[in-house]
Amino acid sequence: MKPSILQDDTHTAFRRSVQDMIEEHITSKADSWRKEGVFPEHLLKLCGDKGFLGISQPTELGGGGRDFWHEVVLAEELARCGVTGWTLSVLAQTNMLIPLLKDLAKGAKQKDILTSAIAGEYYFGLAATEPTSGSDMVNISTEARAGNNSFVLNGEKQYITNGSVADYVIVLAKTTKEKTADNGPWSLSLILVDTSLSGVKQKHLDTIGLKTGDTGYLSFSDVVVPEDQLLGQKSRGLPYLLDGLQRERLIGAVAVVALADQVLERTLDYLQETNRYQKPLTEKQVIRHRLVEMRAKLESARQFTYNTCAAYQQGDGVDEEILMLKIHAYQTAQDIISRCAHLHGARSFLADSWISHILRDSQAFTFAAGTPEVMRDLLSKHMQI
Structure with missing residues (x-):
């Protein structure tokens, strides 16, 4: 690479x-x-x-x-x-x-x-997504009502990375009793919750990929959280969260492009080592052309990603570029992984082959931190259309 x-x-x-x-x-x-x-x-x-x-x-x-x-x-x-x-x-x-x-x-x-x-002493999770609201974080149901120098937390969260292993979770919850047309997202806050507190339940969700990771479900039943565990200002949770998601999307683009690069490298090795009709598969022009096309597409995604990282490092505003990356780089990488799997033939259909694992795992990049459809909608607002 x-x-x-x-x-x-x-x-x-x-x-x-x-x-x-x-x-x-x-x-x-x-x-x-x-x-x-x-x-x-x-x-x-x-x-x-x-x-x-x-x-x-x-x-x-x-x-x-x-x-x-x-x-x-x-x-x-x-x-x-x-x-x-x-x-x-x-x-x-x-x-x-x-x-x-x-x-x-x-x-x-x-x-x-x-x-x-x-220091690596704790696993953390971001508990925002819910079973019924999905990406619609404005309309979540989880509530944190005021108690005696505390918040009393009730609700459910689902599809949470590190959800069943997290020692702490940052929970997006309603801290204003009634959401109105005026307060909307301003009724939401971020609260740091120790998962060992009474009333917190964690459950691992079985997924078709990411078998070495953890995706979890959490429920909160009258969980008493000290009020000093509020993160930032009350009712500013959603803007904080949306800003944080941009960095996650950018680093996710870096990761998925690197993953696709590795898949392409290993696929090239496989095709050079595999003979059909007494010749390596790379002797076939159609195979060579496919490899060249994939390399060119991957390099364009990598350079777009690196340029955005450079601007981010300098402190430039790159919100639009990150939203574009979440669409372009992610889908380019997934397309390359899928096409490489096709070149591996039947072995890519074997449950324990490395290419089938990556083919399944890579799907998670598409909807982590927002689906392409959500990104297009957000981007259209940036473009004022």
């Missing part, structure tokens, strides 16, 4: 350190973890000990104080490590939940939780 020309020797050294960790602790076990559906929970603390979590966060919080390109490198290498489910669990934490906590945490208690997250 060809790195961005904007990456320097420090990024190269960091990439090697991530690759070394993967080689030592993941590579030999990845196949069995995928086949047996093992969530390698212990790897989070290992990443924390090596300084991978919060690599771009301030050093005073336990972070690495590095630039955003280090997050890009981490996402690219983890995407290629063979355990896509766990990779998505980690990337959601490093590029959605930890940044949210860094921006919104107040008081010693919340900041202690943040530093522990960067």
Whole structure:
């Protein structure tokens, strides 16, 4: 995989350190973890000990104080490590939940939780999506009514990354009793919830892919949460969340393009090593042309992604570009993975083949952090059409 020309020797050294960790602790076990559906929970603390979590966060919080390109490198290498489910669990934490906590945490208690997250001591989840509302976060049902110096939380959340393993979840909940046409999204707040509290229930959801990850369901029944666990300002939860989702979408584009790149590399190796009629499959012109076409499409998606990362690193406004990436880069990568699977023939239909695992896993990138249809709708509003 060809790195961005904007990456320097420090990024190269960091990439090697991530690759070394993967080689030592993941590579030999990845196949069995995928086949047996093992969530390698212990790897989070290992990443924390090596300084991978919060690599771009301030050093005073336990972070690495590095630039955003280090997050890009981490996402690219983890995407290629063979355990896509766990990779998505980690990337959601490093590029959605930890940044949210860094921006919104107040008081010693919340900041202690943040530093522990960067150290890899806790798994976190974002509990926004609900069984009946899906992407319509304005109309969620979960409520957090005022108690005695507390919030009393009731509701359900579903399709939550890390949902059944999270030690803490950031919950989007209504904190204003009645939603009106005027307050709308301003009735929603973000609350940090310890999942060990009485009334919290967590359940793992069985999925067709991401067998090394965790997708969960949570319910809250009269859960008493101290009021000092409110993140940021009351009734500002949805704007905070929408800002955070943009970074998750950007790093997701980095990851899915890197995953497609690995699939294309491995497919090329397979076609060069596989003979039909006494010749490698790459001797067939139609095969070569398909490979060239896929490489060109993938490179265009990669450069679009890198350009957007560069602008994001500089602090430029890239909301529209990220929404475009969520459509273009994700769908380009999925198309390449699907076409590569076709070139593997019947083996891509075997349940335990590596290509079938990636084919299933890659579907999750499409709807994580918003479906293409939602992205098109948001983009049309940016375009004022």
